Amino acid sequence: MSGVIQIEGLHKKYRRLRGGTTVAVDGLDLHVPEGGVFGFLGPNGAGKTTTIRCLLGLVAPSAGRISLLGAEVPRALPGVIRRVGSIVETPALFPRFTGRRNLEILARIDGIGRKAVDDVLGRVGLGDRGDDPVKTYSLGMKQRLGIGAALLKDPALLILDEPANGLDPAGIVEVRELLRRLGAEGRTVFVSSHILSEIQQTADRVAILARGRCVREGAVAEVLASRGGEGLVVRLRDLEAGRAALADARIASTMSQGALRVDVAPTDAERISRTLADRGLYVTELRREEVDLETVFLELTRDQGTDPEPASS
Amino acid sequence: MNLIRSELLRIWSRRMVRVLAIVAVLGTTAGVTIGAIQSHPPDLVSAQRNYEDDRQHCLAGDFISEDQLPPDVTIDEFCDDNVRLENYANDSLRLSELSPILKGTAFILIVLGLVIGASSVGADWQVGTMAALLTWEPRRVRIFLVRTAIVLASVFVLAVALQCVLALEFAAAAAVRGTTVGTGDPWLRGVAGTVLRIAGASAFGASLGVTLAMIGRNTAAALGVAFGYLAIVESLLRGFIPKISGSLLSTNLVVFVDGRAGTSESGSAIAVGTASITIAIYAGVLLLVALALFRTRDVT
Numbered sequence: 001m002s003g004v005i006q007i008e009g010l011h012k013k014y015r016r017l018r019g020g021t022t023v024a025v026d027g028l029d030l031h032v033p034e035g036g037v038f039g040f041l042g043p044n045g046a047g048k049t050t051t052i053r054c055l056l057g058l059v060a061p062s063a064g065r066i067s068l069l070g071a072e073v074p075r076a077l078p079g080v081i082r083r084v085g086s087i088v089e090t091p092a093l094f095p096r097f098t099g100r101r102n103l104e105i106l107a108r109i110d111g112i113g114r115k116a117v118d119d120v121l122g123r124v125g126l127g128d129r130g131d132d133p134v135k136t137y138s139l140g141m142k143q144r145l146g147i148g149a150a151l152l153k154d155p156a157l158l159i160l161d162e163p164a165n166g167l168d169p170a171g172i173v174e175v176r177e178l179l180r181r182l183g184a185e186g187r188t189v190f191v192s193s194h195i196l197s198e199i200q201q202t203a204d205r206v207a208i209l210a211r212g213r214c215v216r217e218g219a220v221a222e223v224l225a226s227r228g229g230e231g232l233v234v235r236l237r238d239l240e241a242g243r244a245a246l247a248d249a250r251i252a253s254t255m256s257q258g259a260l261r262v263d264v265a266p267t268d269a270e271r272i273s274r275t276l277a278d279r280g281l282y283v284t285e286l287r288r289e290e291v292d293l294e295t296v297f298l299e300l301t302r303d304q305g306t307d308p309e310p311a312s313s
Numbered sequence: 314m315n316l317i318r319s320e321l322l323r324i325w326s327r328r329m330v331r332v333l334a335i336v337a338v339l340g341t342t343a344g345v346t347i348g349a350i351q352s353h354p355p356d357l358v359s360a361q362r363n364y365e366d367d368r369q370h371c372l373a374g375d376f377i378s379e380d381q382l383p384p385d386v387t388i389d390e391f392c393d394d395n396v397r398l399e400n401y402a403n404d405s406l407r408l409s410e411l412s413p414i415l416k417g418t419a420f421i422l423i424v425l426g427l428v429i430g431a432s433s434v435g436a437d438w439q440v441g442t443m444a445a446l447l448t449w450e451p452r453r454v455r456i457f458l459v460r461t462a463i464v465l466a467s468v469f470v471l472a473v474a475l476q477c478v479l480a481l482e483f484a485a486a487a488a489v490r491g492t493t494v495g496t497g498d499p500w501l502r503g504v505a506g507t508v509l510r511i512a513g514a515s516a517f518g519a520s521l522g523v524t525l526a527m528i529g530r531n532t533a534a535a536l537g538v539a540f541g542y543l544a545i546v547e548s549l550l551r552g553f554i555p556k557i558s559g560s561l562l563s564t565n566l567v568v569f570v571d572g573r574a575g576t577s578e579s580g581s582a583i584a585v586g587t588a589s590i591t592i593a594i595y596a597g598v599l600l601l602v603a604l605a606l607f608r609t610r611d612v613t
Binding site for chain 1: 319323436441445446447448450611612613
């Protein structure tokens with residue numbers, strides 16, 4: 001096995017109280033190379049958090065092999081855990097303790113000193129609130145403190161489950177820049193998120209999970225290109241008439257969100273414009289269709305028959 | 314060692330531990346103060362006279378005849394045990410009575426240990442910090458053993474400290490408003506033994522709390538099970554199957570705290586050593602079950 005994270009044939013089944021089983025992860029294969037930001041996407045119930053729990057030894061896989069920084073999980077996990085920082089779901093913090101005390105308790109496990117705690121508090125923008133009880137923090141501040149806890153070990157690998165949850169727009173931008181910076185430093189950042197625009201702007205590679213399986217994996221550009229079929233978006237006053245005019249010219253189109261989507265190369269824009277104008281239909285907007293991760297994600301996960309999570313913030 | 318330092322910081326940062334300790338000190342101070350106010354310094358001259366009169370009567374066999382004495386007990390020994398100078402200062406705080414007073418606090422200290430033990434683990438599960446802890450130290454056996462040892466040691470130290478506070482306050486009150494008669498070395502050894510046994514019983518209460526909270530992953534569930542078992546299940550067992558009462562936890566705890574051999578409902582004698590072993594077996598079995606479950610169950 002090679003790669004910072006290597007998963008082969010991971011299965012995880014949970015037994016239900018009333019009998020039967022729930023398959024959370026169903027034969028997942030995943031390879032996360034060293035360095036950069038790796039986005040881990042999937043609808044609710046796709047198995048993202050279960051996979052992360054398996055990676056961190058919190059949950060025992062039903063079958064399959066996991067390797068983290070070259071160490072087999074869970075057997076050899078203690079040997080590499082000092083190089084792995086993580087947040088699983090929401091950051092777990094003692095609400096009555098101060099932010100600083102929460103970090104100090106964790107820091108002591110690895111013999112990390114107070115200076116590192118101070119540095120991390122400053123790095124996540126909590127330098128002046130570190131001595132306040134966590135129960136007085138906003139959700140975004142708790143999230144930042146959780147990221148701070150993950151950074152305390154100065155880790156080679158960061159595993160972050162929805163790190164932008166609860167953050168305001170400014171906080172989201174901060175986290176995005178932080179993740180980029182960490183990835184650029186040579187660390188590997190494995191981040192699950194449902195904020196697809198963020199992942200598109202942050203990640204170098206992504207994997208899309210549906211029903212416990214990886215349905216697409218690769219560099220972001222490759223995943224976007226995999227959708228295929230470039231097109232144009234056309235807006236005009238009478239969409240039905242426009243669609244009919246294009247159909248007469250044997251140009252296929254579909255109506256979507258108050259516009260026509262035409263399956264032609266962007267270089268055919270002039271032909272589309274002329275065809276419509278010949279019928280007295282004048283375009284109010286004509287542009288190249290932008291394929292984003294959200295579109296790919298929705299199409300891939302819709303095919304799997306699951307309801308995707310909210311697609312963007 | 315780092316994990317021990319982290320666990321120490323965690324338990325002593327807990328507000329509940331500090332609040333319980335402060336409440337216990339305040340309660341102790343209030344109790345001793347009331348006792349001191351109600352106490353009157355004894356008339357030692359008349360107490361001495363009455364004591365000597367009664368001792369003469371006792372030695373003369375007026376209190377018990379020779380044939381009624383327990384085996385291997387002489388009339389002198391009987392009178393030494395039962396006719397004591399300190400007992401003639403009736404309305405006074407008597408420092409010699411410290412051991413029974415400490416024993417009276419045992420139930421509270423055991424409950425204190427139970428609550429601290431249960432919450433020290435239950436809070437981690439409820440807040441979700443157990444998962445966070447495991448992402449720093451994945452060796453669950455190590456976490457469990459260190460956590461248990463730190464909680465038990467902390468409760469033991471806390472119980473000793475609280476009893477020392479009570480003892481010092483009581484000694485001061487007895488010196489000013491009561492009597493310190495009858496407090497020689499044997500008394501001091503007896504008090505020390507009582508303090509250590511009660512602290513041990515508190516630590517057992519903490520182990521009960523830790524293990525039940527680790528099994529149930531919840532503080533309230535752990536406390537509910539502990540109280541339900543001790544108050545209801547053991548009462549029913551004692552009532553319906555008296556012959557097993559000697560093996561029940563509460564019976565053995567009473568004997569252990571008292572420091573003297575006792576008898577069960579079925580009449581069988583229970584030595585302090587036997588009670589200690591029985592309690593240790595209860596604690597050991599629960600610890601093993603909790604450890605096995607913690608080691609193997611998913612943390613979700």
